[in-house]
């Protein structure tokens with residue numbers, strides 16, 4: 001075996017998988033995982049561990065996989081990660097652990113994410129991920145929101161004997177994991193199983209409850225964790241944005257990802273045949289890949305104002321979208337949506353690249369040239385902002401100018417017994433960082449209430 005080449009994980013072909021919403025990554029078989037694990041060089045200073053946001057003991061768990069000792073491999077990962085199957089599947093590994101792997105300098109990095117997923121899925125399917133809890137200590141904590149930040153916080157607390165209630169504004173649990181990340185990228189079983197574990201440990205989920213004010217909760221609970229994410233989609237503020245057929249990414253993704261799975265397919269009748277997705281991040285990729293799976297859709301085009309090199313989406317995601325037939329049109333930006341009541345056309349400004357801006361990426365500059373494309377559906381994937389309601393309604397709870405709760409490095413806010421973490425404190429970010437913040441805040445709560 002050439003140590004520079006990865007053992008490729010089996011993936012369903014783009015042409016086949018774009019017909020359904022079933023998982024497209026097929027994962028490793030035992031022999032493949034052992035072979036891939038044996039590529040790890042076990043560097044003296046493991047750069048992968050340093051680059052992992054939660055500093056997972058990567059060389060250690062890989063060594064256990066090599067020895068086919070999956071129980072110890074799982075326990076090594078579980079020390080730092082309560083959502084390891086989810087992180088193994090959706091973390092942007094190329095920018096984190098895998099991006100730092102020494103093997104990646106001359107060849108392909110170790111497939112750390114795929115190995116983490118292999119072990120964690122094995123633990124779930126074989127009942128090795130059971131959690132124990134200490135005797136109840138009589139203290140109550142409310143977690144607001146049910147995304148990865150709150151789930152991780154709740155899990156740590158309930159195991160320590162705290163009574164935990166999770167308040168969720170939507171009628172389902174999981175936050176972006178459930179409504180945003182499509183089922184072909186993240187198996188629903190992985191999320192449902194975690195939620196079942198929490199329920200078995202005694203965590204209550206109070207759904208359809210948008211928390212707007214903390215007064216009563218501060219009387220009823222010993223501590224409150226705010227894991228409300230960054231829920232407000234950004235707008236373009238251009239003519240025609242209110243035409244029928246134009247959706248914000250969250251509305252579009254929720255409509256499709258929460259639709260029932262029937263013979264592997266999901267349906268969203270209100271989507272048209274020609275779909276234009278505006279944006280170049282992972283949310284745009286998910287919206288485009290969802291759209292292309294709808295039976296009525298004939299064409300999906302992503303329009304982005306810079307070039308592919310500047311796109312914030314993971315390169316892997318971009319390639320997966322292309323394999324499924326998504327068309328990319330770069331250096332264009334919508335300046336008007338046209339139609340009478342319903343969307344018919346998108347007017348695009350044609351850009352060229354100028355000098356780098358503050359982000360270090362070359363700035364898009366309008367050339368003055370225009371082009372028009374036909375579309376009956378547009379999805380705006382322009383990022384998300386924070387909700388300032390709780391900050392505005394709570395005198396002693398400080399937020400920054402973007403509406404993020406201001407916290408110390410353990411998630412303590414300015415308000416007594418109120419903690420926060422995840423996208424609610426960082427702005428739109430990643431699952432692993434949200435989970436980490438939830439775990440840290442739980443540690444702070446335990447320390448402060450002891």
Ligand SMILES: Cc1cc2nc3c(=O)[nH]c(=O)nc-3n(C[C@H](O)[C@H](O)[C@H](O)COP(=O)(O)OP(=O)(O)OC[C@H]3O[C@@H](n4cnc5c(N)ncnc54)[C@H](O)[C@@H]3O)c2cc1C
Nearest residue numbers: 145147148149169175176180211229422423429430431434
């Ligand atoms: C489409 C999409 C795809 C993504 N793909 C990836 C990916 O592949 N990999 C990755 O690492 N990251 C990805 N992300 C980012 C990642 O999902 C988020 O960073 C992460 O979910 C943040 O977790 P959280 O718990 O802070 O917030 P969320 O997951 O947003 O959860 C917040 C929860 O709080 C609830 N809520 C909000 N306000 C209130 C309130 N006032 N009262 C009660 N409940 C409330 C919301 O309904 C929601 O359920 C993606 C994001 C999106 C939108």
